[in-house]
Amino acid sequence: MDLAPLLPFIAAVVDAWSRRGVGAIASALAVIALTGLGDRLLDLLNFVFLLTAVYSLWYMKNAERAGWYWAWLDAFYGSMLLFLTSNNWLWALAGWGGLDASSWALILTYKDGDELGAVGDGRAGRFARWLWMPSDSALRAIATVELGTAALAVGMAIAAAQYGPEISSWRALQPAAAFLIMLAAFVKSAQLPFTDWLMTAMSAPTPVSALLHSATMVAAGPILLVRLHQALEPYWAYAFIVGLITAAYGGLIALWQREPKILLAASTASYLGLATAFSVSSPAAATSLIVAHGFAKASLFMAVGEAVHERGTRFPEGYSLPAKAAMALSLATLLGFTPAGAEAKGLMPEWELAFSALTAGYIGRLVLGARTEGGLTPLSAIALIAAALALSGPPSAPDLLWSAALAGLALYKPPRLEAMERRLYLPELFAAAGRALAVVAVAVGRLDLRLDRALLRAPSAWLALSRGIAGLDKAVDDALHVGLVEAVKKLSSRLASIDVQVYAYAAGASVLAVFVALMLL
Amino acid sequence: MIEAVVLAASVFLAVLGLRLGLAPSLASIALTLLLLGRRLELGALPYVGPAMLDFGGYAGVFVAATALLGLAVLVYSKEYAEHRGLGNWFYGVMALYVIALELIPAFDNLIYVFVAMESAVVTSFLLIYYFGYGDRARIGVMYFLWSQIGSIAFLIGVALSGRYAPPYYLPFLPAALAIFGLLVKMGTAGVHFWLPYAHAEAPTPLSALLSPIHVGLMSYWLLALLPRTPLPANAIAIYGAITAVYGSLLVFRESDIKRALADSTIANMGLLAAAAALGDKEAVVLLFVGHALAKAAMFMVSGIGITTQNERRLGRLRLDPWSFVGSALGLVALAGVFGITLLGKAYLALSSPPPLAPLLYVALFATAVYNFWLFDKLYKAGKASATPPLAMALPMLLASIAPYALLFAPWI
Numbered sequence: 001m002d003l004a005p006l007l008p009f010i011a012a013v014v015d016a017w018s019r020r021g022v023g024a025i026a027s028a029l030a031v032i033a034l035t036g037l038g039d040r041l042l043d044l045l046n047f048v049f050l051l052t053a054v055y056s057l058w059y060m061k062n063a064e065r066a067g068w069y070w071a072w073l074d075a076f077y078g079s080m081l082l083f084l085t086s087n088n089w090l091w092a093l094a095g096w097g098g099l100d101a102s103s104w105a106l107i108l109t110y111k112d113g114d115e116l117g118a119v120g121d122g123r124a125g126r127f128a129r130w131l132w133m134p135s136d137s138a139l140r141a142i143a144t145v146e147l148g149t150a151a152l153a154v155g156m157a158i159a160a161a162q163y164g165p166e167i168s169s170w171r172a173l174q175p176a177a178a179f180l181i182m183l184a185a186f187v188k189s190a191q192l193p194f195t196d197w198l199m200t201a202m203s204a205p206t207p208v209s210a211l212l213h214s215a216t217m218v219a220a221g222p223i224l225l226v227r228l229h230q231a232l233e234p235y236w237a238y239a240f241i242v243g244l245i246t247a248a249y250g251g252l253i254a255l256w257q258r259e260p261k262i263l264l265a266a267s268t269a270s271y272l273g274l275a276t277a278f279s280v281s282s283p284a285a286a287t288s289l290i291v292a293h294g295f296a297k298a299s300l301f302m303a304v305g306e307a308v309h310e311r312g313t314r315f316p317e318g319y320s321l322p323a324k325a326a327m328a329l330s331l332a333t334l335l336g337f338t339p340a341g342a343e344a345k346g347l348m349p350e351w352e353l354a355f356s357a358l359t360a361g362y363i364g365r366l367v368l369g370a371r372t373e374g375g376l377t378p379l380s381a382i383a384l385i386a387a388a389l390a391l392s393g394p395p396s397a398p399d400l401l402w403s404a405a406l407a408g409l410a411l412y413k414p415p416r417l418e419a420m421e422r423r424l425y426l427p428e429l430f431a432a433a434g435r436a437l438a439v440v441a442v443a444v445g446r447l448d449l450r451l452d453r454a455l456l457r458a459p460s461a462w463l464a465l466s467r468g469i470a471g472l473d474k475a476v477d478d479a480l481h482v483g484l485v486e487a488v489k490k491l492s493s494r495l496a497s498i499d500v501q502v503y504a505y506a507a508g509a510s511v512l513a514v515f516v517a518l519m520l521l
Numbered sequence: 522m523i524e525a526v527v528l529a530a531s532v533f534l535a536v537l538g539l540r541l542g543l544a545p546s547l548a549s550i551a552l553t554l555l556l557l558g559r560r561l562e563l564g565a566l567p568y569v570g571p572a573m574l575d576f577g578g579y580a581g582v583f584v585a586a587t588a589l590l591g592l593a594v595l596v597y598s599k600e601y602a603e604h605r606g607l608g609n610w611f612y613g614v615m616a617l618y619v620i621a622l623e624l625i626p627a628f629d630n631l632i633y634v635f636v637a638m639e640s641a642v643v644t645s646f647l648l649i650y651y652f653g654y655g656d657r658a659r660i661g662v663m664y665f666l667w668s669q670i671g672s673i674a675f676l677i678g679v680a681l682s683g684r685y686a687p688p689y690y691l692p693f694l695p696a697a698l699a700i701f702g703l704l705v706k707m708g709t710a711g712v713h714f715w716l717p718y719a720h721a722e723a724p725t726p727l728s729a730l731l732s733p734i735h736v737g738l739m740s741y742w743l744l745a746l747l748p749r750t751p752l753p754a755n756a757i758a759i760y761g762a763i764t765a766v767y768g769s770l771l772v773f774r775e776s777d778i779k780r781a782l783a784d785s786t787i788a789n790m791g792l793l794a795a796a797a798a799l800g801d802k803e804a805v806v807l808l809f810v811g812h813a814l815a816k817a818a819m820f821m822v823s824g825i826g827i828t829t830q831n832e833r834r835l836g837r838l839r840l841d842p843w844s845f846v847g848s849a850l851g852l853v854a855l856a857g858v859f860g861i862t863l864l865g866k867a868y869l870a871l872s873s874p875p876p877l878a879p880l881l882y883v884a885l886f887a888t889a890v891y892n893f894w895l896f897d898k899l900y901k902a903g904k905a906s907a908t909p910p911l912a913m914a915l916p917m918l919l920a921s922i923a924p925y926a927l928l929f930a931p932w933i
Contacts, residue, residue, distance in 0.1 A: 006929060068846070079859070093867055094859065094928065101859040104893065105849060112901065135900045142858075142893045149858065150885035154878050157870030176878055444767065445774030452714050 002085055004034045005095070008078030015070035021060075024053040024074050031081065040287065041084060041223060044294045047389055048215040049077045055302055055382045056207045059309050069109045069205065076102035076208075080216040084223070088165050089156045096152055096188075096224075099217050100145045106208045107138040107201055116314065117203045119262065125422075128431035137203035140430065144197040148187025152224075155180025159231070170231040178235045181228065185239075185279075189221025189272040191246040196426045198269055202261040206305030209261060210386075213268040213301060214294035222272060225279035226286050236280035243277025246270070249424070251358035255365070255411055256420035259314050260304045263362055266423070268297060271334075274355060278348065285347035292340040295390040296330035302383035303327050304366065309379065318371030322380035329387035331363040336402040339393035345402060353405055361411025368412050524561035524574070527552055531620060539613030543599055546616035550591045553623055557585055563633075570686050572630035579802065580626040583741050586810050587734050590817050591619035593916040597821055598726035600910045604828045607652050607724070615726065618644035622734055626741045630686050631679040634742065635672060638706070642668040645723070645731055652724040660722045667715035668706060675702030689749040696750030700743065700757070707739045707790040710764040717771075720783035725824035728779060732786045732820060733813035740790075743797035744805050757798035758877060762884040764791025769887035773894060778823045778833050781895055782816060785855065788888050789816070792869060795884070801872035807865030811854060814923045815862065818851035821917035829907035835898040839905035843914040848899055850921035856892035857885070860924035 007030050011023030028050040035042055053073070060069055079098025086092045110117025112133040122131040132140070156167075158177035163170045173181065185191075190198035198218065202209060212218065225232060225239055232239070250270030257263040271293040279286040303323035307316035319327070332338055335356050336345030345352070419425065531552040538546030558577040565571040576584050595615060602611055621640035628634045642665065650661035678699030682691040691699055701712075708716035720732045747754055768788030775781035789812045796804035826838040840848055854860040866885050873881050909917075 009925075009929070090864055090867055094863055097857075097859045097863045101853045104853075104858075108849075108900065135897050139893055139897045143890050146856075146858070146886055146889045150882050150889065153863075153867050153885055154870045154873075154882045157867060157873070158875060158878065161871055174875070176875055180878070180882070438773070441770045441773035444770040448767075448771055448774075455714050 004031045005078050005082040005085060007031055007034075008074045008081065012071040012074035012078065015074055016067045019067040019070065021053050021057055021070050021073075024056075024070060024077070025050065027074060028053060028077070035085075040291050041219075042081075044291050045077070045080055045084060045215040048211060048294060048298045048386065051298065051302075051382050051386050052207045052211045055210070055305075055379060056205075058378050059207050059305060060205060063109070063205070064111070065109050069106065072102045072105040072109075073208070073211070076106065076211065076216055080220065083220055087167050089160045089167055090165065092167060093149075093153060093156055096184075096220060097149055099188075099220060100142060100149055103145075103201065103204075103208075103212055103217050104138050104142040106212075107141055107204045108134050109205050109208070110134050110203065115312065116205070116308065118314065119200045119202050119259070121258070125425075125428050125431070127428050127435060130422075130427065132200045132203060134203040137200040141197040141201050143434070144194050144430075145187055147194065148184040148221075151180040151187070152184035155184060167227060170228060172234065173228075173231045178232055181224070182232065182235060182238060185221040185224045185276065186242055187221075188224070189218045189276055190269045191221070191242050191273060191276055192249055193426070193429065195246065195249065195269050196423065196430045199262050199265050199423065199427075202259070202265055206261065206301055206308055209264070210298045210301035210305065213265065214296075214298040218268060218272050219275075219290050219294060222275035222279040222286050222290060225276065226283040229280045229283045232280050239280045240277045243273045243275070243279070245273070247273030247277065247355055249273075251355050251362075253420055253423050254362040255358065255414045256417055257362075257423075258421070260316065260366055261301070261308070261314065263365070264297065264300055264304065267300075267359065267362060268293075270355065270358070271297070274348075274352065282347065285344065288340070288344035288347055291393075292333050292338075292344040292390060295340060295386060296333040299326045299330045299383045299387035300363070300366075302386055303330075303380060306377060306379035306383065307374075310374065310377070316370070318373040319366065320374035320377065320380050321372055322376045322384055323374075324367050324372060326380060326383035326387045327363060327367050329384070329390070331360065331367070333387070333390040334359045334363070335405050337398050338390040339395050340390040342396045342398045343393055345398070346396060350401065353402065356402065356405030357408030358411070360405050360408030361414070364409040364412035368409065524556060524559045524576075527555050528561070528574075532617070535613055535616035535620060537613070538616050539610040541613075542609035543595065543612045546612035547592065547595050549616040550588055550595060550619050553588050553620060554585075556623075557581055557588075563630075569632045570630065572628060572633050572686065574624070574627045575629060576623075576627050579806070580741070582806050583626040583738060583809065584623045586813055587619060587622045587730075587738070590734060590813055590920070591615075591622070591730060593920055594726045594729045594817065594821075595619075597729070597824070597913050597916040600913050601724070601726055601824050601828055605652070605724070611648070611652055611724075614644050614647055615730075618648065618727075619730065622730070622738060625738045631689070632676075632685050635676045635679065638672055638675070641735060642672065645727060645735065648727045649719060649723045652727075653722045654724075655722050657722055660718045663715055664719035667712075667719075671702045671705030671712075673702070674698045674705065678702060689746055691746060691750045693751050696746070696752050699746060700750065700752060703739045703743050703746075704794065707736050707743075707794060708787050709761065709790055709794055710767045710787070713764075713768070713787045716787055717780050717783040720786060721777060721779040725779070725820055725827060728782075729817040729820035729824070732783060733816035736786060736790055737793060737809045737813055740793040740797045740805055740809060743794060744800065744802065747798055748800055754798045754800065755874065755877070758795040758873070759880060761791045761793070761795030761798055762877065762880045764788070764794060765884035766880075766887045767791070769884075769891045772891040776835050778826070778835055778838055778895075778899075779820070781835065782819050782823065785891065785895075786812075786816065788891070789855075792866070792884065792888060795881075796865070796869045796872070799869070799872040801868055804865050804868035804872060807861050807868060810927070811857070811860060811862030811865055811924050814920050814927075815851045815855035815860075818847055818917050818921035819855065821913065821920065822848050822851065825909040825913050825917065826905075828913065829909055830905060835895070836902055838899065839902045840899050841905040841908055843909055843918065844905070845900075847914075847917045847921040848896060850918075850925070852892040852896045854921065854924035856889040858889055859928075861927045862924060864928070 007027040011027035014023035083095030117134040119132045120130040187194045254266035303326040333341035531549045534545045534549035556576040561574040563572040624637035646665045678695040681695035705712040771784035
């Protein structure tokens with residue numbers, strides 16, 4: 001294993017004790033120095049993490065669980081580095097699992113009851129109440145993503161048994177391995193029907209969302225598919241269909257979300273859907289999209305996070321001008337007007353414009369549908385820097401056609417649609433599945449209890465058997481040692497009571513009888 | 522020769538611990554660490570044949586895990602024993618128990634293995650019978666009887682085979698008996714009913730060894746003996762995976778943290794049985810050590826709750842900041858989401874035949890998820906105001922961090 005992924009884990013120990021992000025920033029700088037620049041996915045991860053860490057210095061300044069936050073944030077970074085840089089399947093899997101654990105722990109940063117840790121409006125649904133506290137969100141997230149991690153462990157093991165431990169040497173995968181690996185990628189990147197954990201993961205502090213939605217966790221799904229695109233080539237259609245359906249779902253429901261962080265989460269599902277759709281059939285397009293989306297989404301979360309942090313509410317009604325500038329620049333990236341955005345856009349078919357129009361609609365809702373209030377703060381400055389990172393790519397001229405997507409801005413005030421606001425009731429499906437699992441667990445628990453009770457009655461049966469045997473034993477004992485003795489005694493006294501002459505006559509008669517018999521013979 | 526002296530001295534110190542308490546008991550277990558990597562020829566006995574104690578190689582990993590965890594648990598148990606007013610001889614019996622556990626994988630002669638198993642059963646029975654909770658006398662006897670069912674089946678199987686020393690070979694009937702005995706002692710599905718009672722009602726430091734180490738050590742012999750039998754290994758692997766799912770589902774019924782952890786042991790024994798049945802040495806050792814450390818940490822968390830709050834009910838037991846961190850780390854490690862248990866699960870998947878993949882997938886998922894449900898219960902109970910004593914918090918934290926630290930150990 002390389003040294004670089006180890007550094008954030010060392011930083012995690014340091015930050016857990018110091019409760020400051022010094023280790024995080026130092027480890028990011030050290031990793032950049034060690035790995036250098038050039039690998040686009042690594043650059044995305046390193047710079048987004050560095051910016052997130054700096055952003056968190058302000059955002060998490062007075063947080064109660066600061067040590068917890070910093071330690072797990074470092075572990076999150078280390079896990080993604082491990083996943084990205086490992087060619088050995090075991091280390092890649094370890095990184096993948098580390099992402100699960102870290103995201104789960106980071107969702108638990110706020111306490112239940114903290115307004116900023118809640119998600120939802122509290123309305124009652126058929127199977128669920130639409131209000132998720134950090135502990136609910138964390139459980140939902142981990143219970144879903146573990147479906148993917150277990151699949152990845154088994155799927156990669158089948159592939160490793162066939163081709164060896166180096167991922168780069170894997171070729172055409174067996175259907176079982178391909179199915180499991182793709183399932184893992186879909187779950188990780190919140191593809192349908194495994195989408196809703198990503199929405200409630202918004203219980204985590206906003207900088208976590210900035211990292212989770214851009215360069216780590218969800219990005220790992222399509223990155224895995226890109227890495228294995230040769231081995232998965234025959235199955236590209238599955239990724240394409242699932243990705244496109246999720247892209248449409250995420251893009252559409254984003255238009256109707258009231259909470260800005262949920263809106264952005266739905267947008268992430270949409271863009272990760274597009275990345276998934278192209279990951280196997282056009283890995284270069286998917287990689288470019290992951291990079292462009294990563295910088296844009298990190299910036300968007302940071303911009304929204306400024307208002308959330310300053311006003312202490314999940315429903316900010318206004319954003320500062322620099323934050324809106326960062327949002328606008330991020331939108332420009334997603335529409336293809338910055339070098340990173342243009343590169344991604346240029347590699348994708350023209351019908352992708354429809355998704356760009358949706359993007360303009362929901363980002364427009366943040367930029368145009370909210371007041372402008374407040375000036376430059378360190379948080380909005382960092383959001384601007386994150387958005388500006390999308391300018392760093394090789395210059396490429398945007399296509400004029402792409403500007404048609406700006407027509408989507410007209411969607412920034414959509415009419416009320418209950419089903420869309422309710423995310424097409426996917427959380428209800430999730431809650432129903434959870435209840436079904438609970439029913440299975442209760443049934444197994446009851447079965448076990450019955451068997452246990454039956455076994456606990458075994459001592460009574462044993463006692464009855466033992467009493468039966470003891471009774472039999474006593475009967476034989478009595479017969480031998482009481483009954484027989486008494487009988488012998490009785491016989492003896494009976495015999496003793498007979499006069500001696502009778503015995504003499506009997507003896508004489510017997511002798512006579514023997515004599516007569518002998519004579520006759 | 523020096524090995525015999527060291528072993529005798531550690532037994533002597535443990536016996537001294539019966540009278541003098543913690544210090545000689547700790548010294549006794551610490552002394553056994555000197556045996557690591559060493560061998561001791563025991564000569565031949567009539568009928569039983571030659572025997573050897575091997576504290577190195579593959580067995581050495583199991584011995585080292587047992588000794589180190591034994592030390593940590595003994596340090597931890599001081600506050601616990603004082604809180605519950607346990608006598609000095611508690612420490613001595615604990616030390617003798619740890620030594621007996623160390624001898625289980627170290628012996629190579631199956632008759633001696635049986636003797637070591639019985640020594641561990643007797644010492645742990647005494648600890649449950651005298652220092653346990655609730656209906657401890659009845660549960661102690663229940664534990665003893667089930668253990669005897671396992672031990673005697675193992676002994677009869679081994680005796681019928683007539684091959685006590687390596688290379689072992691057990692024909693069908695002896696193998697079936699011996700393996701059945703080991704599975705009873707592991708507490709796999711169907712023969713698990715004793716386990717939640719015994720592990721939950723044992724004094725908590727004992728639970729921290731009983732649950733992860735004692736039952737887990739049987740996987741060492743399962744791994745060693747199964748390839749030397751005509752038994753269908755794949756069927757046992759399937760049974761192991763079913764046990765993993767079954768045990769995981771049982772956790773959700775519990776309202777007591779110690780019983781929940783005991784059910785979790787059933788699930789993990791399922792994974793270990795599957796790994797042993799598939800002959801995967803790496804998976805067995807990674808799953809054994811990973812489970813041992815994380816489970817011990819979690820039992821220590823429950824002991825902290827008992828000591829500081831007199832509470833062990835889920836939903837009522839509150840976590841102090843140290844236990845909060847320890848539980849999070851311990852349960853994530855136990856889940857195999859990160860840490861060496863994850864690698865153990867990966868190795869298990871690697872050695873599984875493809876038809877086992879669907880069941881194994883369910884088993885890996887099930888054994889992960891219940892841990893987070895458990896943490897959710899602890900989390901929702903709120904924050905404890907009492908701070909745990911350092912002697913309890915430190916071993917708990919070390920045990921919960923170790924599954925991650927070992928991930929970066931060079932030999933892994």
